[in-house]
Amino acid sequence: MSYLKIDHVDKRFQRGAATTEVLKDVSLVIDKGEFVSIIGHSGCGKSTLLNLVAGLTPVSAGAILLEGKEVNAPGPDRAVVFQNHSLLPWLTVYDNVALAVNKVFGRKKTRAERHDWIMHNLDLVQMGHARDKRPGEISGGMKQRVGIARGLAMEPKILLLDEPFGALDALTRAHLQDSVMQIHAALGNTMIMITHDVDEAVLLSDRIIMLTNGPSARVGEVLDVRLARPRKRLELVTDRTYIAAREAVLKFLYERHRFVEAA
Amino acid sequence: MGQPVLKGTTAGAAVVTLPAKPEIIALPAAPAKPFAAKLAPWIRAALVNLLPPLITLALILLFWQLAASGPQSSLPPPSKIWDEAKELIVQPFYWAGSQDIGLGWRILVSLQRVAIGFSLAAVFGVLLGTLVGQSIWATRGLDPVFQVLRTVPPLAWLPLSLAAFRDSQPSAIFVIFITAIWPVIINTAVGIRNIPQDYRNVAHVLRLNQIEFFYKIMVPSAAPYIFTGLRIGVGLSWLAIVAAEMLTGGVGIGFFIWDAWNSSRLSDIIVALVYIGVVGFLLDRLVALIGHVVTRGTATN
Numbered sequence: 001m002s003y004l005k006i007d008h009v010d011k012r013f014q015r016g017a018a019t020t021e022v023l024k025d026v027s028l029v030i031d032k033g034e035f036v037s038i039i040g041h042s043g044c045g046k047s048t049l050l051n052l053v054a055g056l057t058p059v060s061a062g063a064i065l066l067e068g069k070e071v072n073a074p075g076p077d078r079a080v081v082f083q084n085h086s087l088l089p090w091l092t093v094y095d096n097v098a099l100a101v102n103k104v105f106g107r108k109k110t111r112a113e114r115h116d117w118i119m120h121n122l123d124l125v126q127m128g129h130a131r132d133k134r135p136g137e138i139s140g141g142m143k144q145r146v147g148i149a150r151g152l153a154m155e156p157k158i159l160l161l162d163e164p165f166g167a168l169d170a171l172t173r174a175h176l177q178d179s180v181m182q183i184h185a186a187l188g189n190t191m192i193m194i195t196h197d198v199d200e201a202v203l204l205s206d207r208i209i210m211l212t213n214g215p216s217a218r219v220g221e222v223l224d225v226r227l228a229r230p231r232k233r234l235e236l237v238t239d240r241t242y243i244a245a246r247e248a249v250l251k252f253l254y255e256r257h258r259f260v261e262a263a
Numbered sequence: 264m265g266q267p268v269l270k271g272t273t274a275g276a277a278v279v280t281l282p283a284k285p286e287i288i289a290l291p292a293a294p295a296k297p298f299a300a301k302l303a304p305w306i307r308a309a310l311v312n313l314l315p316p317l318i319t320l321a322l323i324l325l326f327w328q329l330a331a332s333g334p335q336s337s338l339p340p341p342s343k344i345w346d347e348a349k350e351l352i353v354q355p356f357y358w359a360g361s362q363d364i365g366l367g368w369r370i371l372v373s374l375q376r377v378a379i380g381f382s383l384a385a386v387f388g389v390l391l392g393t394l395v396g397q398s399i400w401a402t403r404g405l406d407p408v409f410q411v412l413r414t415v416p417p418l419a420w421l422p423l424s425l426a427a428f429r430d431s432q433p434s435a436i437f438v439i440f441i442t443a444i445w446p447v448i449i450n451t452a453v454g455i456r457n458i459p460q461d462y463r464n465v466a467h468v469l470r471l472n473q474i475e476f477f478y479k480i481m482v483p484s485a486a487p488y489i490f491t492g493l494r495i496g497v498g499l500s501w502l503a504i505v506a507a508e509m510l511t512g513g514v515g516i517g518f519f520i521w522d523a524w525n526s527s528r529l530s531d532i533i534v535a536l537v538y539i540g541v542v543g544f545l546l547d548r549l550v551a552l553i554g555h556v557v558t559r560g561t562a563t564n
Contacts, residue, residue: 076470078468086465
């Protein structure tokens with residue numbers, strides 16, 4: 001049985017009499033422990049697809065199955081790391097993670113265990129030192145780290161990352177990509193990441209799902225990235241497989257499915 | 264991310280300089296700084312902030328004194344007020360019989376009415392505002408009613424509430440309540456509507472129930488708006504209590520003004536006006552301060 005199965009999913013948005021079909025007949029199977037990236041031009045429905053998996057928006061047709069059970073509502077088993085971190089500004093870094101941990105493990109763990117688990121997850125993203133700071137007092141990269149810690153702390157079956165590094169500068173982004181790779185290697189989480197960065201997709205993923213342009217976006221191609229882990233960004237620059245994978249994605253995005261409206 | 268780097272360089276610099284001249288560390292110099300020099304910035308800040316309003320006040324008093332000194336002047340100049348109402352100014356808390364009491368006591372009675380009426384308005388205002396902000400049907404049903412009722416002047420409610428409660432005390436409190444509740448409702452509703460979708464998504468993913476969502480996401484997120492409403496509300500309450508007490512009688516500061524007018528004590532009225540202004544200002548500051556503390560500085564002043 002597949003871990004996550006997206007089965008012939010359509011998504012339409014109704015506004016008055018007008019119907020927009022965002023996703024058309026999307027099917028996908030993701031195995032446990034896999035790191036999958038979804039890439040496509042902006043507006044193609046990447047985030048919509050992620051929201052469907054998260055259960056934040058309902059599917060119009062088809063079904064999404066996680067471990068054989070249909071997904072029809074959001075829940076902590078599919079934690080989301082939001083694009084703009086979505087930390088609650090009135091809570092400290094610690095309390096932001098605590099909100100999730102207390103809700104998810106309030107009955108299963110004692111107070112001390114929960115505290116250890118919060119600190120463990122903050123340390124995992126190297127944010128233990130900033131536990132008493134508020135989101136307004138830390139940098140964008142740090143906020144995103146805390147967002148990842150909050151997601152991981154829910155011990156989700158799947159961690160959904162919605163363009164997690166989109167708003168960060170290139171250096172911070174590289175740091176965080178390395179952190180995510182380390183976490184993925186250490187914990188073996190199943191992760192789905194939305195991105196529009198080709199290098200990021202190739203560096204992090206086991207598979208890259210390329211969506212065609214919307215409306216009615218479909219899965220255009222699926223690329224297996226057969227690079228050994230752990231991956232080191234410097235060594236990969238000259239790696240043949242890396243270059244080939246990068247080229248395949250670029251060709252898909254800029255030759256076969258050029259973003260027509262952009263210009 | 265910049266901070267650790269900065270720390271690293273300063274630490275590195277210290278390591279380099281220390282072995283060279285370990286004796287010359289300038290740290291003990293700080294306590295030697297004269298006390299007056301430490302005090303200087305404080306005095307400076309006090310002067311900068313206090314001097315302009317004091318000068319303005321002095322100029323106003325001077326102008327007033329000159330303008331009201333003529334023999335045909337209908338209003339008393341400051342010097343005459345000081346002569347006639349000195350007792351009220353210097354002794355806010357004297358007690359010489361049930362109707363002959365200091366202005367401080369009268370203010371406290373009025374404040375008590377405002378406290379009860381305003382607290383009720385705050386509680387019901389936040390709850391109603393939450394309902395209106397959260398539910399589209401509540402908005403459609405209630406918002407037009409609110410928009411009409413909020414334009415009714417406070418005193419227009421007084422006859423109705425006197426008829427309903429048959430007593431001046433609850434009537435005055437009701438007038439405060441009905442005056443203060445509208446800005447609280449409207450601002451709370453706006454605050455609730457402006458909760459970012461991201462926070463709602465976080466709540467959905469965590470499966471927070473309605474109660475948890477209310478006090479963990481909704482109230483803190485809308486707090487800056489709620490406190491804006493409360494500040495407007497407390498200002499309106501203070502406006503309304505004076506007017507209401509003029510009509511209902513009793514002990515409050517409003518009735519004192521009415522009473523002074525009936526016995527032609529203009530100086531007393533002017534002193535009472537100053538009291539009302541100062542207390543109103545302090546009330547506004549108090550709510551702003553509570554807002555600042557509760558929202559941890561995110562509320563705008």
